[in-house]
Amino acid sequence: MTELDTSRLERLSGMLKRRGILLPAFEIHGGAKGLYDFGPVGGRLRNKVNQTWLNHWLALGNVVEISCPTVTPYAVLEASGHVGEFSDFMTVCTSCEEASRADTLLEDFHPNPDALTRSELQSLLDKSQPPCPSCPDAKWSPITAQNLMFNTTIGAGTSGRPGFLRPETAQGMFTSFPALYRHNRERLPFGAIQIGKGYRNEISPRQGMIRLREFNMAELEYFINPHEEPEHDFTPWDGLDVTLIAEKEGEVQMKFSHAIESNVIRHATVGYFMAKTFDFLVNVGIDAQRIRFRQHESDEMAHYASDCWDAEIHGSYGWIECVGIAHRGCYDLESHEKATGKSLRARREFEQPQVIEIDGWTTEGAKAGPAFRALAGAVKQAVELLPTSSTFPTDVTLSSGEKVTVEKEHVKRDQRTETVTGEWYIPHVVEPAFGIDRIIWHILDHAYDESGKDGETYTTMHLSENVAPxxxxxxxxxxxxxxxxxxxxxxxxxxxxxxxxxxxxxxxxxxxxxxxxxxxxxxxxxxxxxxxxxxxxxxxxxxxxxxxxxxxxxxx
RNA sequence: GCGGAUAUGGUGUAGUGGUAACAUAGGAGGUUUCCAACCUCUUGUCGCGGGUUCGACUCCCGCUAUCCGCACCA
Missing domain, CATH: 3.40.50.800 (Anticodon-binding domain)
Structure with missing residues (x-):
């Protein structure tokens, strides 16, 4: 940053505060790090940016707006991976009150304790009783999650259950999938959007609006059928060469359509949302020359993502990531499905029904049930694995290792034809996630003009009419x-x-x-x-x- | 979280162990007033807490916040 930029930044910040656009929050109490007020002018600006964003995505026609709570039960964020990813697990020695990280204590008892969930760590801690590093005792309090998510308790007293303020809006949209799927008449693709607050208890918020503890985020979760080729029209962007910083190719200027054809952008829907994101940013007044897209390196991407691009905007703090557009695969829905046992799937019909010939043995419930009682289920499993050529009586080995003799009256031949017309699959998700505060910052940064007038500094905010407060x-x-x-x-x-x-x-x-x-x-x-x-x-x-x-x- | 610097009207700054100044902004009025003109009047300030002192905005300590590095994070 040059000296000129720094003084411009100071004058801009001063003006934003003086004119009631952006102000430090709770200032009369000494302020609070990472928290900002949108003032009487800024509040309206934020609202117009939000409204422009909603209209932009609702215009796709198959996108609905929802609103989910910010207070989120522990289990939801454990399933999503945020508890493991965003937290350190702490436990306190009940004798000397020294706090320690549970995974550090358990390093001698597990090859990779960092990868364990809280409940796994808790049971390992109970079992192994690691010594306290600072006193002779080994008594540990229940494990608590610390750090990047704001802890809270949902409900009072002992009936309260642990929760967090959400670190992103996305999880509510994933857990709402059954209602969304029904609303969209069980047809993909469709999307859900949401604007709301997110919270991260950053260790060190910096750079004004760039890293906040409470921030405005706007996310689209777009659910697609991975078996279908996405169809998107890129002709509106045919005249546009956009700056891409690709993992392999480095910095290139190319059209969105070309980037997809040449597999620089690996998925057409990701590319389409990049193009739509570009339009949105220009609509709210971001300088088109100061937008670029940067692809995540393979090792930087979350393990489940197959392609991820950040829209970066250039401003007083350099290039700042303001939007992330990620192909998240089936990771999120699958995680919640695994954690809850509830189906988060969509149905697809096969082009040709698949006809399956079934020919094998199964048990005769009326006879096998009374004969094998508790073992009946295991017997059925074992019998259905027998070759069609088997004769009875025969001895079978159950999955438990136990051996039983199956009589002829216990079984029957199962011969039939089954027609399968389709299957249930977990939809994939493409997610554009917008940091509204960062975008608003850059709108102001780009609009702020100090060009002189009659030798004196004259400041004008060249805000787009779409967002002017x-x-x-x-x-x-x-x-x-x-x-x-x-x-x-x-x-x-x-x-x-x-x-x-x-x-x-x-x-x-x-x-x-x-x-x-x-x-x-x-x-x-x-x-x-x-x-x-x-x-x-x-x-x-x-x-x-x-x-x-x-x-x-x-x-x- | 570590190290360094800083904290005075809304904003930008000056200054002092005896409670504060300048510019600008704001309000009222005036001015045949179309791009921050001018005149009169006027509102408003020493981040928070503790200590030293007869007396602290000033000195000391702690906290909070801001800025710059490092670390963390996207």
């Missing part, structure tokens, strides 16, 4: 002769329109008021002057050109 400022040229009243009535009309924010300002010279409006990026300023009183027209000034034209009040 205030749509109109209404100024009376003078607040007399009825101009003030007329301006106020126009202000009232503008405020009554849905999703329009208008500000009335009559204090200071007209130039000063324009400057105030430019600083927070108001796209249009409406001025009431003498002529307005005569012919019911006003002037509209454009923020970026400074040009004014006169329109009738009725046409506003």
């Amino acid at each position: 205030v749509d109109y400022c209404i100024f009376p040229l003078f607040e007399k002769d009825g101009m003030g009243e007329l301006a106020k009535s126009i202000h009232a009309i503008m405020c009554s329109k849905p999703s329009v924010v208008s500000m009335y300002d009559a204090s200071g010279s007209i130039g000063r008021r324009y400057a105030r409006a430019d600083e927070i990026g108001v796209p249009k300023c409406i001025t009431v002057d003498h002529q307005s009183l005569e012919d019911n027209t006003v002037t509209i000034r454009d923020r970026d050109t400074g040009e004014q034209h006169r329109v009738a009040i009725d046409s506003l």
